[in-house]
Amino acid sequence: MDRFLEKDLAVKILSVLLAIVLWFQVTSDESATPRRVFERVGVQVVGLDPALALVDAGQRPAVRVTVQGSQLSLNRVRAEDVRAQVNLAAAQPGTALYRVEVTVPKGVNITDVAPSTLTLAVEPRTARQVPIQVRTVGEVTSDYVVGQPVTKETQATVTGPKSRVDAVGYVVGLADVKGVTEDARRTVHLTAVSPDGKEIGGLVLAPESIEVTVPVNKLPPGAILTVNVRTSGQVAAGYRVAGVKVLPAQVRLRATPDQLKGIISVDTAVIDLAGATGAIVREVDLAVPAGTYVVQPARVAVTIDVAPDLLTRRLPNLPVRVRNLPDDKKATLAPSVVTAVISGPRAQVEKLGADDVVLFVDAANLGAGTQQLLVQAELPAGVQFVGAEPRTIQVEVH
Secondary structure (H helix, E strand, O other): OOHHHHHHHHHHHHHHHHHHHHHHHHHHHHHHOOOEEEEEEEEEOOOOOOOEOOOOOOOOOEEEEEEEEOHHHHHHHOOHHHHHEEOOOOOOEEEEEOOOOOOOOOEEEEEEOOOEEEEEHHHHHEEEEEEEEEEEEOOOOOOOEOOEEEEOOEEEEEEEHHHHHHHOEEEEEEEEOOOOOOEEEEEEEEEEEEOOOOOOOEEEEOOOOOEEEEEEEEEEOOOEEEEEEOOEEEOOOOEEEEEEEEEOOOEEEEHHHHHHEEEEEEEEEEEEEOOOOEEEEEEEEEEOOOOOOOOEEOOOEEEEEEEEEEEEEEEEEEEEEOOOOOOOOOEEEEEOOOEEEEEHHHHHHHHOOHHEEEEEEEEEOOEEEEEEEOOOOEEOOOHEEEEEEEOOOEEEEO
């Protein structure tokens, strides 16, 4: 009996050891099984009620899928064989989390999907008509002018999530006319944009593109004319317009000889000078005279210099004083009166009287005898002494 029990115990111990070895072998084999990673597997959205729309339908989500299997099986799997989808059959308007379902060919197993869920926003699907705008891009040569694009289509229908449809201001198409010399016919792709011109994606447009004709007309030779700067308003009190510069100073006005009769210049748009105390720099449009075609260039750079309004004034018969003469000396001046020439802001200079201008010669360090000394002046702040007439006078010290 004891031998039987001992034999049974040995069998049991051996079974346990074999199980442990087998487990290690299985787990070791599993970890050694080849794997393959498929990056950016596009996720297809299915089952969505036609009355609803995915807000970010234009941005197809993607996941990373890892599969495991024999090397032979993995080698047979193509990227298009790995499919991912989100089923929105039960979706309601709003934002929710949805599970990503992945299918792979037989012979391989899915070990990981990242991310395994996606946050998606769903809104009611709506549609409305918006105006079509066609614009030209590119430049024709200077001898041609582009007219207004012509198309039979004036409106397009935009369909998609309500918030995006509501944000659309119009749809725009761009017709390239670079270098053309005759009427251009173009197939123009349409894009939905907000009222301020920002593109709005994730929408269906009908039509997606339109046929456009862009008139291109040859211009007459015209003539080179001077630019006339038009202004309004007054600069600040005490200031004046010191100069006006225009670049370019001349432009070409495209018109027939009959249309050019009596036209000697091309005006700028009006530039307001009201209250200016410094230079005004503007890039302004040119006004095309009635009945003519176009001005080239259509804009010019204008600089209007605004400076203080200065006045130069002569004050005659002003007495000249002697300064720094020693107490024991006397001086005789010839002449003793001169004309002072001063300059400064007009409003200030006009108010100055003879008592406001002090003229003098400096007799410091002079000995007895006759000298020619420069006439100097003391003036109110802001006023400059241009000089005296005569500039020097004879001073006899005795």
